[in-house]
Amino acid sequence: MVTLDLDTAWDLHPQVSVRPEPFGALLYHFGTRKLSFLKDRTLLSVVQSLSAAPSARDACTGAGISAADLPRYQQALGTLLASSMLVERAS
Amino acid sequence: MTILESRPNARSAFGAPAGTAAAPPKPGRLVDLFEYGLDSPICLTWELTYACNLSCVHCLSSSGRRDPRELTTDECKAVIDELERMQVFYVNIGGGEPTVRPDFWELVDYASEHHVGVKFSTNGVKITPEVAQRLVDSDYVDVQISLDGATAEVNDHVRGPGSYDTAMRAMQNLFDAGFENFKISVVCTRQNLPQLDEFKAIADKYKAQLRLTRLRPSGRGADVWEELHPLASQQRGLYDWLVAHGDNVLTGDSFFHLSAYGEALPGLNLCGAGRVVCLIDPVGDVYACPFAIHDDFLAGNVRSEGGFQQVWRHSDLFQKLRTPQTGGACTSCGFFDTCRGGCMAAKFFTGLPLDGPDPECVRGFGEDALTKRKEVDSIPKPDGDHSHRIPREPRSAGSRPVSLTLSLRRPESPPVSACEDNPLAGFRP
Ligand code: SF4
Ligand code: SF4
Numbered sequence: 405m406v407t408l409d410l411d412t413a414w415d416l417h418p419q420v421s422v423r424p425e426p427f428g429a430l431l432y433h434f435g436t437r438k439l440s441f442l443k444d445r446t447l448l449s450v451v452q453s454l455s456a457a458p459s460a461r462d463a464c465t466g467a468g469i470s471a472a473d474l475p476r477y478q479q480a481l482g483t484l485l486a487s488s489m490l491v492e493r494a495s
Numbered sequence: 496m497t498i499l500e501s502r503p504n505a506r507s508a509f510g511a512p513a514g515t516a517a518a519p520p521k522p523g524r525l526v527d528l529f530e531y532g533l534d535s536p537i538c539l540t541w542e543l544t545y546a547c548n549l550s551c552v553h554c555l556s557s558s559g560r561r562d563p564r565e566l567t568t569d570e571c572k573a574v575i576d577e578l579e580r581m582q583v584f585y586v587n588i589g590g591g592e593p594t595v596r597p598d599f600w601e602l603v604d605y606a607s608e609h610h611v612g613v614k615f616s617t618n619g620v621k622i623t624p625e626v627a628q629r630l631v632d633s634d635y636v637d638v639q640i641s642l643d644g645a646t647a648e649v650n651d652h653v654r655g656p657g658s659y660d661t662a663m664r665a666m667q668n669l670f671d672a673g674f675e676n677f678k679i680s681v682v683c684t685r686q687n688l689p690q691l692d693e694f695k696a697i698a699d700k701y702k703a704q705l706r707l708t709r710l711r712p713s714g715r716g717a718d719v720w721e722e723l724h725p726l727a728s729q730q731r732g733l734y735d736w737l738v739a740h741g742d743n744v745l746t747g748d749s750f751f752h753l754s755a756y757g758e759a760l761p762g763l764n765l766c767g768a769g770r771v772v773c774l775i776d777p778v779g780d781v782y783a784c785p786f787a788i789h790d791d792f793l794a795g796n797v798r799s800e801g802g803f804q805q806v807w808r809h810s811d812l813f814q815k816l817r818t819p820q821t822g823g824a825c826t827s828c829g830f831f832d833t834c835r836g837g838c839m840a841a842k843f844f845t846g847l848p849l850d851g852p853d854p855e856c857v858r859g860f861g862e863d864a865l866t867k868r869k870e871v872d873s874i875p876k877p878d879g880d881h882s883h884r885i886p887r888e889p890r891s892a893g894s895r896p897v898s899l900t901l902s903l904r905r906p907e908s909p910p911v912s913a914c915e916d917n918p919l920a921g922f923r924p
Contacts, residue, residue, distance in 0.1 A: 421582060421584060421610070423534075423535065423582040423584070424534075425533050425534055425535075426531070426533075426534065427528040430533075430537065430584075432584035432585070434584070434610075434612060434634065434635065435634070437585070437612065437637065439537065439584075441525055443525065443528065
């Protein structure tokens with residue numbers, strides 16, 4: 405299990421496209437030709453705000469995620485990192 | 496569900512089994528969400544032409560001859576523009592043999608420029624060393640070579656004489672050019688299931704990925720299904736082989752009816768027709784699934800107003816398909832949750848009720864249903880036969896040369912000239 409550092413700045417991999425869907429969103433990585441699914445609209449807002457937020461933690465707070473829910477979202481972002489959907493960004 | 500190569504269960508963020516995630520935004524498994532359909536397809540097959548150099552006996556689209564109403568280059572580009580707008584990330588291009596379209600590479604390039612990835616299926620006829628080199632240089636294109644036997648004997652029995660050599664030459668060219676991880680796609684039949692390890696060895700040798708899919712009684716496949724579909728006794732071996740090879744072998748999620756043997760196979764266990772899957776055929780008709788070319792599953796045409804998006808999002812047929820599936824005779828089966836009663840197209844073209852068991856139900860209910868089904872001539876026939884009019888040479892082993900009897904008959908009158916304009920020229924009552 406990959407753990408994502410919440411206090412680092414992140415961005416979507418440049419080869420990744422995001423398609424919102426009623427249930428959440430679909431992510432496609434043109435380099436690895438892999439799909440990922442976000443099963444939650446809140447997670448989608450987090451992912452979409454990563455590039456402008458100073459850290460993943462800020463992106464989560466901005467999306468209204470409570471401290472209690474944070475670990476779940478951290479884990480979800482870790483899953484995306486493991487499949488190369490996210491990259492570190494110099495903040 | 497067919498052709499979806501992703502592994503949503505393994506890769507979804509929040510992919511925990513239903514119920515384990517506490518508190519806020521709920522949802523359960525992807526299959527449950529997908530039952531209601533998506534704004535755009537995930538797994539779109541686009542058959543560019545019905546023309547084909549081969550005449551495989553099990554062709555799902557009954558291909559052979561080009562349809563004169565085929566979409567033009569400009570119409571194809573308009574479809575690509577639309578797919579880009581709808582964020583359809585990639586298409587599976589097939590046919591017929593798509594590479595015989597003179598504008599094939601132009602369309603592939605156009606799709607790549609518009610962020611629509613292409614995986615195309617081919618029998619290999621045009622994969623020369625030059626083409627292989629070109630493909631290596633492109634990020635957006637993936638290739639899938641069809642092979643239905645690990646030996647020429649088994650392959651050519653269904654795909655026709657010379658087709659094994661053509662496929663092997665194409666693979667060699669891709670390998671020599673350094674194209675790693677292209678796909679070798681095998682339709683599993685009674686005859687080739689004993690060769691699974693040999694197929695894997697071929698894939699390993701060419702640094703390719705093996706993809707196994709299910710034979711369905713679609714297109715010309717309806718005529719040979721009885722002869723080619725795996726025996727009940729072979730299904731278990733196939734299931735075990737798939738479990739043992741896990742994620743290393745792609746299946747297009749086409750074997751979910753085998754889940755009833757035990758643990759569910761990786762992938763999406765759901766019939767995706769009209770929900771996440773669809774077909775655009777060479778004349779622009781949109782069907783719920785590439786294996787369901789029949790009026791009953793025709794949702795509309797990309798040439799009509801509103802184009803593909805209108806058909807995908809609003810057609811009556813697709814709306815109807817996007818409701819949770821009812822199990823019918825399968826409801827009481829303990830495996831329904833993963834097997835879902837199997838493949839809609841397989842049931843339809845064998846004349847079984849759509850809400851009952853699959854003809855290859857691993858518990859044997861399909862076979863029972865087949866013996867009890869209505870008269871054979873009421874079974875729906877696939878639409879749109881584009882087969883070559885001159886059938887290919889017989890498939891039976893040991894076919895002999897045809898002996899001709901030459902006769903010497905003297906013409907009673909001079910031969911009729913090609914310019915003769917009398918319609919009764921040469922006619923002797
Ligand atoms: S009809 Fe069969 S092949 Fe088509 S999506 Fe449904 S299960 Fe898959
Ligand atoms: S009875 Fe239906 S759900 Fe059960 S294994 Fe057979 S086809 Fe699948």
